[in-house]
Amino acid sequence: MSNPSLTRIAQLAATITAEVAKIDGILAARGLPSPSLDEDAPPTLPDEAADAQDAVIDAAAELNDLLREPLSAIYEHGGHNNNVCLQTIARFHISAMVPAGGRVSYADLAARTALPEQVLRRLLRHAMTMHVFREPEPGMVAHTRASKALTDPAMNAWLRIGTEEMWPAAVRMLDALQKWPESSEPNETGFSLGHNTSESIYGVIGGGGPELAVRFATAMAVYASRPEYSPAFIVDHYDWAALGPETRVVDVGGAQGHVAMALARGHANLASVLVQDMAVVVAGADAGVPAALKSRIAFMPHDLLAPQTVVADVYYFRWILHNWSDKHCVLILRAQIPVLKPGARIIIQETCMPEPGAVPRWKEKALRMNDINMGAVFNARERTVGEWRDLLAEADPRFVLKAVTEPKGSALGILEVVWNGTD
Numbered sequence: 001m002s003n004p005s006l007t008r009i010a011q012l013a014a015t016i017t018a019e020v021a022k023i024d025g026i027l028a029a030r031g032l033p034s035p036s037l038d039e040d041a042p043p044t045l046p047d048e049a050a051d052a053q054d055a056v057i058d059a060a061a062e063l064n065d066l067l068r069e070p071l072s073a074i075y076e077h078g079g080h081n082n083n084v085c086l087q088t089i090a091r092f093h094i095s096a097m098v099p100a101g102g103r104v105s106y107a108d109l110a111a112r113t114a115l116p117e118q119v120l121r122r123l124l125r126h127a128m129t130m131h132v133f134r135e136p137e138p139g140m141v142a143h144t145r146a147s148k149a150l151t152d153p154a155m156n157a158w159l160r161i162g163t164e165e166m167w168p169a170a171v172r173m174l175d176a177l178q179k180w181p182e183s184s185e186p187n188e189t190g191f192s193l194g195h196n197t198s199e200s201i202y203g204v205i206g207g208g209g210p211e212l213a214v215r216f217a218t219a220m221a222v223y224a225s226r227p228e229y230s231p232a233f234i235v236d237h238y239d240w241a242a243l244g245p246e247t248r249v250v251d252v253g254g255a256q257g258h259v260a261m262a263l264a265r266g267h268a269n270l271a272s273v274l275v276q277d278m279a280v281v282v283a284g285a286d287a288g289v290p291a292a293l294k295s296r297i298a299f300m301p302h303d304l305l306a307p308q309t310v311v312a313d314v315y316y317f318r319w320i321l322h323n324w325s326d327k328h329c330v331l332i333l334r335a336q337i338p339v340l341k342p343g344a345r346i347i348i349q350e351t352c353m354p355e356p357g358a359v360p361r362w363k364e365k366a367l368r369m370n371d372i373n374m375g376a377v378f379n380a381r382e383r384t385v386g387e388w389r390d391l392l393a394e395a396d397p398r399f400v401l402k403a404v405t406e407p408k409g410s411a412l413g414i415l416e417v418v419w420n421g422t423d
């Protein structure tokens with residue numbers, strides 16, 4: 001409870017002091033280190049600290065805005081050149097060039113990237129203002145926690161998709177909206193203009209060869225590795241056991257099976273989890289399935305807009321429909337109908353957009369960033385529970401939204417839809 005006799009900035013400072021003390025207490029009780037930017041620091045706080053973390057981040061962000069001139073705050077929030085540095089780091093995989101626990105000179109990095117040393121130095125020094133790399137002595141580059149994370153090729157692929165594929169789409173989103181007002185098409189987007197193509201992003205990935213497809217699938221797996229997108233939420237917060245023995249699941253748009261594997265590992269009653277995705281994505285995905293799961297995980301090239309051909313008990317759509325406009329979501333849902341048995345489940349795991357101010361502001365901002373990203377790249381959007389309900393009703397009134405679960409800590413809600421049709 002904030003003290004009304006204090007000024008707003010003093011209230012915020014008091015919140016920060018009190019909530020930081022809670023975080024320190026939780027960490028001390030568990031024998032965990034205090035957060036640090038050091039390259040070997042653990043990246044996340046325990047779940048128990050989540051409420052205090054929310055309070056501190058929101059208070060610190062408001063304090064930052066209050067203590068800045070409005071134009072300087074807007075300029076920083078715009079941050080349009082932050083991505084140049086991040087793109088450079090990702091394209092050349094500069095993190096992998098910096099030794100763990102060591103340092104490397106700007107001159108060395110310039111030689112290995114073939115970029116002019118003075119330009120590279122400026123780009124990396126700008127990244128350092130975001131705590132990506134540090135300069136422990138003049139002319140030398142060393143890791144921070146963030147740059148070290150990017151040494152993982154998967155993390156670098158994630159940053160590369162963000163800066164090479166998504167960023168140009170954002171830059172041209174408004175132009176696309178003016179060129180194609182009201183369009184529902186995935187190839188009339190900021191992405192199409194930004195990449196000078198008449199294809200959708202998936203058309204580009206499908207035709208772009210295995211390197212781009214794998215990079216995209218890898219980036220998706222990295223998203224899933226962030227705590228709030230953990231596959232554990234669908235493993236633990238949906239009652240799979242209630243579906244009975246020998247349950248067959250189709251993971252529609254399941255990429256290279258990272259969630260399917262977690263499901264099969266977590267629930268022995270799932271007799272099979274069939275991963276459907278674009279041919280270029282599922283090609284060779286078998287190789288990533290551990291021997292113990294091989295008999296229960298399979299992959300199949302399938303266009304999710306084409307009629308479903310596999311009879312199953314559950315059709316699981318994780319993070320698929322937010323990539324499509326309402327028009328296409330309706331087509332995708334209707335494409336499942338030919339094989340649906342009465343009582344079959346459609347499980348949709350997607351963001352349920354909050355009303356403004358309903359969740360901590362930094363989390364709301366992350367969700368709204370995703371929403372705009374969906375608009376720029378796909379002409380799609382994130383939806384509230386009411387919008388999900390309307391979408392299902394538009395696709396077919398026999399899709400009955402039975403339950404919505406929003407596990408604490410998860411960025412994605414779980415919508416259980418039951419097919420109320422007859423044989």
Ligand SMILES: C[S@@+](CC[C@H](N)C(=O)[O-])C[C@H]1O[C@@H](n2cnc3c(N)ncnc32)[C@H](O)[C@@H]1O
Binds near residue numbers: 318
């Ligand atoms: C945002 S990713 C989600 C992947 C995975 N379900 C997850 O939660 O991490 C969307 C997936 O849809 C797949 N996809 C896009 N268009 C498709 C199509 N026409 N047919 C089949 N899969 C498609 C992509 O290849 C990608 O794997």
